[in-house]
Each structure stands twice: as C-alpha cells, then as structure tokens.
Amino acid sequence: MEVMPKWAEVILVPLISLLLAAILSALVILAIGEDPIAAVKMMVTGALGSTYGWGYTLYYATNFMFTGLAVSVAFHARMFNIGGEGQAALGGLGVALACLYIPWPHWSLALVGAAVAGGLFGAAWAAIPAWLQARRGSHIVITTIMFNFIAASLLNYVLVNLLRPKGSQDPASARFVDTVNLPTLHDMLAPIGINFSKSGPANVSLLIAIAACVFVWFLIWRTRLGYEIRSFGNSESAARYAGIRPFKIIMVSMMISGALAGMMAINNVMGEAERLVMNSVEGAGFIGIAVALMGRSHPFGVFIAAILFGFLYQGGAELALWTSIPRELIVVIQALVILFTGALDNMVRMPLERIFLSLRNRKEG
Amino acid sequence: EPALIYDLGGKFDKSFNEAAFNGAQRWVEETGGTYREIEMQSEAQREQALRRFADAGANPIITMGFGMADPLSSVAPDFPDTKFVVVDVTWLEGLDNVRQIGFAEHEGSYLVGMLAALASKTGTVSFIGGMDIPLIRHFGCGFAQGAKAANPDVKIIANMTGTTPDAWNDPVKGSELTKAQISQGSDVVFAAAGGTGVGVLQTAADSGILSIGVDSNQNHLHPGKVLTSMLKRVDNAVYDALKAGENVETGVFTFGLAEDGVGYALDENNASLITAEMKATVDAARDSIISGDTKVVSYYENDSCPAIDF
Amino acid sequence: MTTAPAIELKGISKAFGPVQANKDISIRVMPGTIHGIIGENGAGKSTLMSILYGFYKADKGEVFISGKKANITDSQAAIAAGIGMVFQHFKLVENFTVLENIILGAEDGRWLKPSIAKARRTLVELAADYGLNVKPDALIQDIGVGMQQRVEILKALYRQADILILDEPTGVLTPSEADQLFRILDRLRSEGKTIILITHKLREIMEITDTVSVMRRGEMTATVKTSETTPAELAELMVGRKVLLRVDKSPAKLGDVVLDVKGLRVRDEKGVERLKGIDLQVRAGEVLGIAGVAGNGQSELLEILGGYADGTGSITVNGQPLDLTGKLSDGQSRRARGIAHVPEDRQREGLIMDFTAWENAAFGYHHDPAYRSGVLMNNAAIREDTEGKMERFDVRPPDPKLAAKNFSGGNQQKIVLAREIERNPDLLLIGQPTRGVDIGAIEFIHQQIIALRDQGKAVLLVSVELEEIIALSDRIAVMFDGHIMGERLPSETDEKELGLLMAGITDTDTPHSVEEVQANLAHAGEGAK
Amino acid sequence: MDAYLTILQLLDSTVRLATPLLLACLAGLYSERAGIFDIGLEGKMLAAAFFSAAVAAVTGSVWVGLLAGIAASLVLSAIHGIASITFRGNQLISGVAINFLAAGLTVLVAQAWFRQGGRTPSLFGKGRFEPITLPFAESLQSVPIIGPLYYELISGHSILVYLAFAAVPFTWWLLFRTRFGLRLRAVGENPAAVDTAGVSVVGLRFAAVGICGVLCGIAGAYLSTALQAGFVKDMSAGRGFIALAALIFAKWRPWHALYATLLFGLFGALETRPDVIEAVIGMKVQGQLLSALPYIMTVIILAGFVGKAIPPRAGGEPYVKER
Ligand SMILES: Nc1ncnc2c1ncn2[C@@H]1O[C@H](COP(=O)(O)OP(=O)(O)OP(=O)(O)O)[C@@H](O)[C@H]1O
C-alpha cells in the first residue's frame, strides 16, 4: 500500500528536488555577480546542445556509470566501498599493461582484453580489503580509504620508475599503438549516417558501461548470486540462517565492485587518453559514491545520475571556457544537486505524500 | 584574440601558473588587449579546451605544463593556421605551428642551491618537492649540485610531499616537513611544491630560518626571511608570445641562464640577506654556466642525479 | 458519587498513511482495575496504547486521565500524567546496564553518579517490595528476556506510574514467570493502580482482568466484564468465527529414528559452552517438544541442527551423519538433507523484512531447480508458487508483492511455515511457533504441525509455552543449562513438574520452596538474548 | 641524548599532526555516538579553516576568526541535521554533499572576497594562534630527560592543541558521567528507548551534531590559523577521512580516539623523517613506499591487532516511528 503513485515517486520527487537545487544554484551565481540564466543556458547548450557537447557529457557519464555501479553492487551487500578511486587507478594500470604489451590485432579484441585486465586489477585491489573485512573484521571503510592512498603511491612509482618512456619528462606511459584506439561515437555513428562531432571523447566504452548497467541489474535482481548478495546486505543473521556464506558474499560482491571500478579505465585510459597518466581517475571514484547514493543503488538510477553528473561536468567546463566564473561553482552546484535529490528528498516527498493522501481520501470519501 | 590555458594547479598557484597569469596581465596593461583563459580541472579537458579555443579562432593559444604535450600533438595538426605555444614541453616533433618552450630549471636551481649553501650556518640545506615526479626531481637535482658546488661538505635533505594531487595543496604537511628538516639541522629550505610551498615558507619564517621560493618571485611573502626565489620566467615567455601574437615564432626554445629564462630573484625584500660576496660567487657561477665551463647535469639525462639520491 | 475513570479515551482515530489503524475508539477504565484488550494481529491494539502513551499522535480524539482532559503530546507528557508502558518490543538499550536503562530519562540532576546511587537504593526497595529481582549492573544484552521485562516494569514503577500499560507481556515468559508477573499485577491493582493488559492468551484474560475489550480491524467491537464471559465467546468476538481452543490429535504412529543426537556440545561466539553434551532422538511421526526457560541451550540446539553453529559430538539424520563444522555444515547442506527449520526469531532470521513475500518464500531454497532458469532465478515461478502457499496457509493479505515487514506477526509466521512445511521435510525444526501470534493463527499453526507429524515426519519443537508443548508434543524433553534434565510423556506430567525440571530440579517429588525455584530460574535465564 | 631529542621532535610533530585529526575524530564521535553518521567532517573542517582565516585576516583577531570558523562549521552541521534528522534523509549522501559544498564554496567565496585565487591573505600577529611557552619551560630546559621533554614536547604548542587534548577526558566524562552523555549514547543505540523515556530524540541528535560542528570548527581553525597563517584551497587534504578512519579504529571511544589519532600522527611524522626510519631499519626506504607507509601500517595494525568494530547500533538509520 503505497501512498503515492509510482510515477510521482520516481519522476515528480526527483524533478522537484532538482528544481530546488537549480534555484539555489541560481542564487549562488547571482551572489557572485553573474547572470544565472545566461550561465544555465551556456551549460545546457554546451553540454547537450551539440553532438560535441554530448561527446563530453557521455564520456564523463561513462566513467561515473562504472564507478557508480561499483559502489552500488557493494552497497547491496552492505559494504561501503570508498575505494573506487584506487580500484579504478589499478584498473588503469591493468588496461595500460594490456594495451602496451600485447600485440592486439584489432581494437575489439583489445577492448575485451583490456576490460578483462582492468577488471582483474580492480577486483584484486578490492579483494584485499574484502578479505580483511571477512576474515579479520577490519572495517571496509578504513581499509578502502587506505588502499586509495596506497594505489596512488603504487601508480606514482610505476609511472615514474617503470612505464615512463626513456627521456620523457611526463610521468605517463607511452602512447598506445593505433590499433588499440577505440572508435569514438563519431566513428561508430558515421556509418549509419549520423554526423557526430569528432572531438568528443565518448567512445565505444559507453556501450560497455550501459551493458554493465544491464548486467548489474540482472545480477542483483535476477540471479541467485544477486539474491544472496541482497539477502546478506539486508540481514546478516537471516543470511546465516539460509546458509549464505558471509565470506563468499563479501569477497564476491567486493570483487565485482572492484572489477566494475577497474573497468572504468577502458574509457578514460584506453578510450580517451590512450596512455596511462598520473591521477587518471580524477575523483571519478568519489563521484561514483554520490552517483550510487543518488541512484539509490539501482542501475537505472545510476545511469540517470551518471548522465546528470556528466552534464554538470561538461556544462561546467563550458562555463569555465567562456566566462570568468570560477570552476568551483560547478562543485557547489554538484553539492546542491546531491543535497536536494539525495539527502533532502523527504522534504519534497513528505508534503507530496500528504497531497496525494488527501486527494485519495477525497476520491474515496 | 589569444587564449591562455593554465595547468591543473589553477592560475593562482603562487608559482608556475601564476607566473603565466602575471605575464598576461603585463601584456594587458601595456597593450589593453584581451585574452581568453581557462584553468584545467581534468585531463579530458585539455584536448577539449585546445579544440574549443582553436574552433573559436583564438590565436595564439598558449598552454601550460607537460600534460599538454600529448593533447597538443593530436590537436595542432588539425588547425594548421593556429599557432600554439606550450610551456615546459620541448620534445614534440613534426609540429610546425607549435612554439615549444623549455626552461633550464636545473640551472636556476643550481644558483639558488649555491646561495643556500652560502647562507647556511649549519652546513645543512634542504629541498621540499610536491608530488614525486621527474620535473620536481629536476629542480631538486640542480639545487643539490649548486649547494655542493658552493660547499662540498654541505648536507642536503630532500623530501617529497606525497603521491596524490593533494601533495600540491597541503601546506600543513609542507610545514611539518620543514620542521622535520629544521630538526635535522637545515637552515635554508627550497620549496618546489605549489600551494604546499606556502606552508614551507611560512614555517621557515616562523622558525627563523631562510627559505627559497620557486617559479615566481616569492620574496615579498615574508620580507627579509625569504633568501631568494628561483625564477622561471614563464611570465616573460607568455608575455612575449602574446606580444608576438599570431606571428609568434614556432619551433623549440630552451631558456636557460643565458637567455634570462631562469635565475634568482634579488629585490629590496632580500637585499639584506644576500651579501656582496655571495652575489659575486653566484654571478661568477652563472657566467661560468653560460660560457659552458660549468656543466649542470639535468636529471632528465639519465633519470638520476649526481648530487643527491631521491 | 461515582469516581471518574482512570483512563477515558474518546473517539480516537489514527491512520498510518492509507492504513486506518484505529477508528473512532472510545474506552473507559476504572481505577484499581485490570482491563484486558484482545484482538487479532494488526487489530490496532498496540497503536491505541502507543497513542495513550504519547508515542504516536492520534489524528482525532481525546484522552482523559482521572476525569481531566490530558493533552498527551509525547511520552514525557504521558509519564507526567502517571502513565507507564511496557512495549511489545522492549525499548531497552542493549549495551547499557539495568540501572542505566531504568534511570534513562528520569535521572536526578545532571550528574550520573548520584542518580545511579539513588536509583540503586530505590531499585532494591522496589525489587524487594514486588519480588522483582534484577541484577542492577548486568548489561541488558546479557540477561534473559524475562529479566528484561522486569526491567521494563521497574522502569514504569520507578517513574511512579499509576497507570501501567503492558503490551503482550507474557509472549516471552515461562508460565512461572507469567504467574509471578500476575502476582505483581494483582498486588499493583490492590494498591489502586490501573492496568491495561494486551494479550493473545485468553487464559490470562480470564485469570486476571476485571473487564476486557475486543478489537477488530481498528475498531473496538465489544467491552465486557470478564466474569460474565467465556474464552470461547471472546475468541469468537475476536476472530469472527468459532475457534478450536484445544489441539485435536490422534496418538502418534512412531516410525524409525530420524534424528539421533549424541554427546552434542556447542559453544557460542564468546566461547561459553551452551550445549554440554546432549543426547536425544526423534522418530518419524513424532513431535518431540523441548521445554525450558529461554537461554538454556535450545537456541543453540536449533542453530547447529539448522546449520549455523559449530559443535562437537554426533548427529545423524536417517542414519547418515551430519557435518558439525566446516563448509558442509551450513544451512544449504542441511536443507539438502531434508531438514527444514522455522527459526525462533522470524524477523531476524526467518525473513528478510524488506524483501517481498515471494522473495521470502524462496529464502534458503533459492537454489531449488524449480525456482530457476539457467543462472537466473525464475521469479515468475516463485511468485506463482508463493500465491499458492499464501492461499493454502491463509496468509492475509494474500499479496506476494507486499514486503514482509508489512505483514502482521501471525502472517509473517505463516509465510515461514508455508515455506518450510511445504518442503515436505523429513525433520522439521520449529522454534517458538506461535510467539506473539493471535489465537486464530495459533489454531492454524498447530494444525499444520500435527498434520506434518501425521504424514510420518519428525518434528522437533522448541517453545517456552508449556501449554503449547504439552498440547503438541508426543514426548517432552526439558532443557536446563545445556543439559537434558529428563524426558516425560505429556500424559504423565503436568506444568508443575515440568516447571521444576526447567529450574534444574530433578527430584520433582519432594516439595521445593518458591525461593529455591526462583533462584534457579534466574540462573537458568541468564544466557538468553 | 641526540636520539632522545630526535624522538622528542618526532613526537612533537606527532602532536601537531594529530591535533586536527583528534578534534575531528572527537567531533565524529559525538555525532556517531548519537546515531548520526558523518562523512562530512572533511567539509566542515575546510569551511572552518577558510572562514576562521578570512575573518581573522579582516578583523586582525584570531579569536573572532575562531568563532567565525565554528559558526561556518555549525551552519554545515545544521544542514546535515536538517537533512538527516528532520527530514530523515540519507546521512551518507548528506555528508558527501557537505564535502562538495565546502570544497566549492570556500574557493568561490574566497575569490569573491579577496581575489587572491581562493586564498586568504596571510595572517600575522594577533591574527593567528601563536605557540604558548608553558611556565618554567625555558628554565627547566637544562634538567636532564624531563627538561627537554617538557620544553620540546609539552610546551610550545598553540592553545588549541591543549584544548584538543583536554577535550579527550572531558568527552569521556561528558559521555560516561553525565545525564546528557547517558542520553546521547542511548540515542545512538536505541532511539526508541530514549523517545519512550520522554526525552526528545531530535533534540539530542541536534545537540550532538552541534557539538560535532563546534569541534570541526576548531579543527579547521587550527589548520589555517595555528599550523598555518592563512587558507589555501583544499587545505584539509583528506584529514576528515583519516579522522573518520581513526574513529572506527578507536571503536567510537574517546581515549582510544586519542591513541588512534596519535598513531596516525606518528605515521605522518615518521613520513617526514626518512632519516629516522633509515636509522632504525637500517636501509633507505624508497620514496613512494615512504608515502604509502602510513596507510600500509594502518592496514596492518587494523588487521593484526584491532578486532571487529561494532558501530552504535542505531547509527546511520534515521529514527522513524511512523512511516
Ligand atoms: N509504525 C507503523 N507504520 C505504519 N503502519 C503501522 C505502524 N504500526 C502499525 N501500523 C498499522 O496499524 C495496524 C495496527 O497495528 P498494531 O500494531 O496496533 O496492531 P496490534 O493489534 O498491536 O497487533 P499485534 O497483535 O500483532 O500486536 C497494522 O495493521 C498496521 O497496518
């Protein structure tokens, strides 16, 4: 017996929350002496008004889908994986090694190989905190935070001391060979007659990310493993009763989580930079937490939230290009969006529920 | 209209990017011109910014930092009529619309290293880097060679702040590193660490030891307490490029001591700290480097430093 | 002159979203009386009392205390008006001591030390006065439920409540604990205090109350004098049909030994030995009832049989040994061996409260080939199966898509029972099958257990309800402190004898003092959680 | 004697590095003990660091700055409280939002206010907290063992350091010896018990969140006005998260919070002294490994010596008695 119809819960509540965030953001823009309407216009046209804009929006969104899904899967097992950043960094290493040292005949094979390598590296990096949680009771939140730092040091070492081509002053790996370059949306859409901008970095990884959303949906809501993960996450005592082994669930859910985070690297490392640079993850692991929380750990929610954040990133970049608004404004807008759609949603929901209830009572009475 | 693209640290980093900003400001003041600018916040944005500015007809497009090398090599060929200027990159090939500018940071660092050793009473000087990357080691390496040249017995301590981007913005850690170096005897500290350096200079001033700024002239931050600053005349490079406009000369340029591309800062804030004798010694070394008599080894040559082990 | 009623509720209504939990309820309770309230699960009893206690706010209606209109906006106002309440689900802080729980919210001044010292003195007096012995410095999580309930009552008495509301207080108590509670209630009544008692047990209503109200679907359907009614009449008022208050069963037809336990020892997480060498057998076609005060090892027995505790000794099922440690000792392996388990705590173990009914109906059996298609789960099949189960077990509402938390306790229990019994297990483990369940549902659950037995299955029943044990079992084993104290046939024993065994006293023929039994019992309940 | 001095210096550095962690950790302790999880410690610290430095720079008084920092942190606390207590929102999301909000707003406001690229002007004189020399520190300095200990380690910190250390026994006392503490702990374990005992759950939780705000405010002010002389963007540099880790490490207990943050501080201090590490283990530690060492050590200690941490039972869940 729900008070509100489903459409109101799924569409109306987030929409009104978003509107509130937008209004507040506009006030902030006003306060720093800029024109909010022009700014919003610029963000929208810059991010969504052209295939160029979409190319970037979707590129960022692809990153956030992977990390958002990663956090979500772990969340279903009640594991708070803050380590997406480190896992994605290690995934980048895996992808780079696969691209640098294996002579792939074709990008499609390379993509599969790189995705597997990135996934394995990410999973391995998540497996250690998972094992420590399962066997030693070490709190996953601390260990994953620590593993982010350790990953940064490890990557620094690898890039500066091992992968950096001789003589290069840039702490980055060599460029991957052209055969492993992934087709961008431009390359993919051209054959079917759509002229997509050449410069946007969105690439075939987007399809993998969407496939990952579908995969996670199936995993969580359609497979027995997903059922066990959700059972464990909801009630550890009940899971024990049912014969669901905590060790297995913790390990498996965290490794899937780490693998998803690691696979992000096919987008940023293989698809965009085409080499491994320092700090290639650039906070996408942390944004993934916000995306997962806002998407309520549901793949569809993650998909939408990732696009929203992609929009904010790209819209913000456009603002920074053409105005003197400091780039931190975008961070503030992100904060407001997270706050209103994620944490203050009941502020919108509660009055709405009352309205729907009285509507219903009137109909019945 | 020209465009200026700052590196990740942001234009007010009190050193590298800020020097570029200062150069541009000088050009604005002198000519009343205008320019577009953007601060990078992600790797993906580098190529985006290049293309967007080029599409919009900006010319020349001046970019900062080695991170721009790779994006530039893919964007520049698409805009043959646009001139690009890149600072801290000298190794791109086959791009005839790009002006690549490098600085011999090791030479400048060498001079301030000498000054440090000369000013030190304890015989111990130190270096604090930001993130542990080759460029920073390059700075530290020149510094160590200079210090050794001035005083072969000098003890040199070097620390890096960290391995995450926070390493550039952690003045608290910079401060703690400074104190640690002080307790090991250092009385002159050279910071090449972005925002972290603010903490280094502050703590040095508070603790009564000398510090050395980097990139821009940071002597004014604590008058009488900053021994000198290792100048990297990014401001001049940017100013020159803006002034030359669309006709900016392309090719690879390295600015060392000879070109006044690097050097040490001497102004009213530190005049009392640099004795005539010190100045004479350092200037002699400067001449000797320019003439080729003294060779300062670059860390890049074989990823190691003769004077210090990182 | 007539005295004003101690409590008068007028036209109380309360809705939770679309659910009308209380509809226009009016009731009067005279001072110095015990007023019983009965009704099916979900009838709205707890809601009504929570409103009186200021825990929920009524949508409509008025409250009068001793004839004066009281504005009870929160529990603080209720406490000030002299009302105390023992909730159905205790409101205690698990890792606080008894004393800390008692003074919480009723401290004397800002500093704890003097408050605690004073409370300790008062507590000793109260305890002596009412025979409510508690250990003031024990942690709640370390004491048994019976003891926890004493703490709840002491909380109310400590706040000098004149009106005491008890919501299903005996659901977790042994008969002797319940008797003791009733002696205390009697005592309180004679001191002029007013008591409202919610219970599903008609025996208790008949035994102690002066008047009784019946609730149905949010409405107050009848209020009668206890002396003028009968259990059968009350049951009918409550459920709306005639209810069988006795279990009807034929003599057992014993088959082979299904479960054989020898020298079983189990330690809990803290390393305390909970089962200290248990031997027992259950045959096909037989219900073995395990009686005992909660916390004497019954839970551990069910846990190791159900596959989630480790131990030593030997257990065989149909002659084949069970693993007692390691990978093959988990719940999945147990189910594969034909053991089904209705756990004692349906909300913590038997169900996942946020899952839908159909998801819960597959819980533990999600690997069943009938429930899957390839690697995926066959949700349609599970849902269909659940619909059938809900129909056969009369789960209300029969909606497989409703979350478990939205069913009443009785209906939650039916979902678990349907899941386990319909597996047609060789051995059914069943713990506290009717705890907190209304009489209509109890009747049904009891029938199902007997039906399974009559199909020649073995049933191991653990319950703290002696009445239930005697009614259902073909043989009764009594547990005390991790040992089996003895076995009895239900026809040859009575509650008194079992009660002594449960207190660890085996020479049941010689007379024992109440103090001795109580001291033993207090010791017995310590391990309960 | 030299080694002794080195140890003292190391510990001295430990104390400085531990202080902001300790304050933030205690802040989190109040909040989480009351059942409100707070991953927004970082943001609150950052906001306080900025506002205390900004106001100190403008007014020239560090005390006014401190108050401003606390006020800024309290505003963020209030947002967290309204989201997670009043509107029963997700506490994690609210915390994440606060971190973003602080990271963005500090720079935005700083830029609009001072136009120095998201910095505040440097503080000097009364604009910052100076180290205090305790009585007799100078004269006792020559006394062997005790003298240097007193002078180097105990004396010579800013007042906020002493405040932070004093906050540990105070917190213990408040939580375990007062009525307020009893209720606060209860509300984090079982809010229904508090509610039915006639005490306001909302009031208690807001109080806890408020205390958390005050302590985060002091932590932030310590960063920018005592350790540093001004604000630099992102200067909290992840310390809020480390404090959170320390809180779990400490299993939500005040004295353990002190030990845990001192341990983290010590790791941080050791990282600045590779020479000491080299002297102790007899070989040079590679640079990146040195940076990772504090985190590796934490994981090892956590896995090896610290058992399972059980958070307050009602933590993270909004208190809902009716849906
Ligand atoms: N916190 C709540 N939120 C929403 N609905 C509730 C809540 N508590 C009770 N209800 C609804 O109110 C109805 C009455 O519940 P109540 O707890 O008063 O029943 P009860 O008579 O005490 O049942 P039982 O005998 O099982 O204790 C229920 O059917 C349920 O739908």
Ligand SMILES: Nc1ncnc2c1ncn2[C@@H]1O[C@H](COP(=O)(O)OP(=O)(O)OP(=O)(O)O)[C@@H](O)[C@H]1O
């Ligand atoms: N949060 C809730 N939302 C909706 N309904 C609820 C909620 N909490 C309780 N209920 C309803 O309130 C009624 C009584 O709840 P209660 O918790 O008293 O269960 P119960 O039947 O007494 O179970 P138990 O015997 O296990 O205590 C049930 O019908 C249940 O559906």
Ligand SMILES: [Mg+2]
């Ligand atoms: Mg009830």
Ligand SMILES: [Mg+2]
């Ligand atoms: Mg009930």
